[in-house]
Amino acid sequence: MAVLTVQEVSLTGLSLAFAAAAAGGDEFANTGREYLHVKNASAGDVTVTFDSVAPCNQGYDHNVAVVVPAGGERIIGKFEPGRFNNSNNRVAVSYSGVTSVTVAAVKM
Numbered sequence: 001m002a003v004l005t006v007q008e009v010s011l012t013g014l015s016l017a018f019a020a021a022a023a024g025g026d027e028f029a030n031t032g033r034e035y036l037h038v039k040n041a042s043a044g045d046v047t048v049t050f051d052s053v054a055p056c057n058q059g060y061d062h063n064v065a066v067v068v069p070a071g072g073e074r075i076i077g078k079f080e081p082g083r084f085n086n087s088n089n090r091v092a093v094s095y096s097g098v099t100s101v102t103v104a105a106v107k108m
Helices: none
Strands: 002-004 006-008 026-029 034-040 046-050 064-068 073-077 090-095 101-107
Touching: 002 101, 026 034, 026 101, 034 046, 034 064, 034 090, 046 073, 064 073
Parallel strands: 002 026, 006 101
Antiparallel strands: 026 090, 034 073, 034 101, 046 064, 046 090
């Protein structure tokens, strides 16, 4: 599992640096102000799954899965720390496929 560097938006602007999605998944530090920007340049849809470690506000512990369509992109977040942070204070994310998939962790 690779650890993504969180890039912070500022008044002077941010030019995002994307990294290849890791086959074993990725993690990124989370304070509750982070998002994950996913670009899928492949020919098929990719499901991005965020590991929940505690119940949601409805009382169920379930992962969050987002489909990024072929040739599309999604900005996903924010992630409530109490629900999504693992023991390293990071959000763990996995992908149904990583070919031509790039990601960037962003803090607003």
